Amino acid sequence: MSETYSYLGPSGTFTEAALAQVPEAAGKPWRSVNNVGEALDDVVSGRSVAAMIAIENSIEGGVSATQDALASIPNLRIVGEYLVHVQFVLVARPGTRLEDVRVVNAHPVAYAQTRTWLDTHLPTHGHIPATSNVAAALNLFENDLADAAVAPPQIVQHHDFEVLASGIADNAHAVTRFVLVSRGGAMPGPTGADKTSIIAELPEDRSGALLELLEQFSTRGVNLSLLQSRPIGDALGRYRFVIDADGHITDERVADALLGVRRFSPKIVFLGSYPRADKAQVQYVPRYDNEVFIEARDWLRGLITGEPEA
Template sequence: MSDTYSYLGPSGTFTEAALAQVPEAQGQEWRSVNNVGEALDDVVSGRSVAAMIAIENSIEGGVTATLDALARTPGLRIVGEYLVRVSFVLVARPGTTLEDVRVVGAHPVAYAQCRQWLDANLPTHGHIPATSNVAAALDLFATDHADAALAPPAIVRHHDLVVLAEDVTDNANSVTRFVLVSRSTRMPEPTGADKTSLIVELPDDRPGALLEMLEQFSTRGVNLSLLQSRPIGDALGRYRFVVDADGHVRDERVADALLGLRRFSPRITFLGSYPRADRAPVEYVSRYDDGVFVEARDWLRGLISGEPDVPESL
């Protein structure tokens, strides 16, 4: 019996391209879903063993729908991350020219990444939001509300569309980061090029609360590659923070930072430690080596047990 993996579909999306990078998913069943919530529900219910979801774009930052869904859905772990370069094609029904385009269908994130190009090439265009990049193209067949759509380049392999423009993007370096989410609590082994993801709530709305949270990382030499606030929703001024920390929870400096967070925050959601997609080794200064933390604990244990505190130089 094959395992099922969920992804934002239909076929041809960037999410599908990210799932294609997962060795364990090859030869398994891939289930197309309509949104992040449905993908995570598949995992929670056991319908799928894992789901691939977009979490961050190098231009737009964190994908808020994903960040909020992860905060609301307990028991999930990120087990891997994958990067996909993002550029679009402007497609239309056969017989359409660029001069015919008045309204463009596009996923809101895609539209934001191509807004300057569209304003320069179609200065009077309107925009109709779509649920996914591929859905924007398929809507051209379902309705006549849009004249063209922004879609992944692979779309033309699956549907009878004409390409009005290629490599549509405002930034040639645009990359979207995807994460594979499962219910498994089995953590990938440390590689030296890892990332740890958390959701942290501040204990209260007061001066210095955010600084106190950040100090849990800075005083242990842990760099943050993502820090994004999202409203909790129960009152104005109440926020949770999505955090990506460089390193693995089994690294002493990261573990010690989590202990500090646990004493500080009323609610921490551990989303997992997993290898970085770029495999770039985590850099930190030597005073935060694992051995330094181990020696400090041994020193304290010796003090408590009554061992003589003899300076190393003697």
């Protein structure tokens, strides 16, 4: 079996920084890919044991390309999540000055997160979209269409760039959440600080359908940390929902909630249960403790079998 790990490259990306947080990946081959689809194809085909992909940003929200890919490719599992603080620098070819900049290369998400700084310091600049943050910078060496690029700070560790400005992100607290995705199989055991991810479709477009889906969690005391809709694409008004629930599938309250969703939803994709990146212990009220669910099942079993009540 391959021990290679795939990530959105080339070297210097935030995705590479996330993969560097994975102890199991240390010293193993890393494969740079061009997009999420290629990364997941590596996993499905066995070229890689796992792939690191971005799934959510604290400014822009969920990464739609990742969510849609996970909804359509079967037998994938999220086995861990990792957080990377997102900062940007403005880089240029050596010898370029800030006042020389007329056009800027930038990935659309990075451009949105640095727009205020750029409009303030380069009010007449033009923008050329790039496929990744690192590609935005490397394009400066491939052509002269742009004078500068918005890029990750670590880019200067790999390439010879002039740093025209640092800390240009509009929000200094921006964080991107990455997930490590592997093939289906054994999942990480419960730690008490876990997250469970699923994608579920509504049975029909009608009043109250979403509420019924959410009630599967609320009536079991399961908190949701992410709820995002994505169009299924086959008709207007048809949506699937990306859901992150606090807890592990082996927690009785989470398992019972998933059973409720399975009965309700025409299609549910289980993406995995895995440790939270922040290691925060999941909080819940005592009436949703594991023992309460177990006792309730024992009580029902006793009624069915005719056991005398205590």
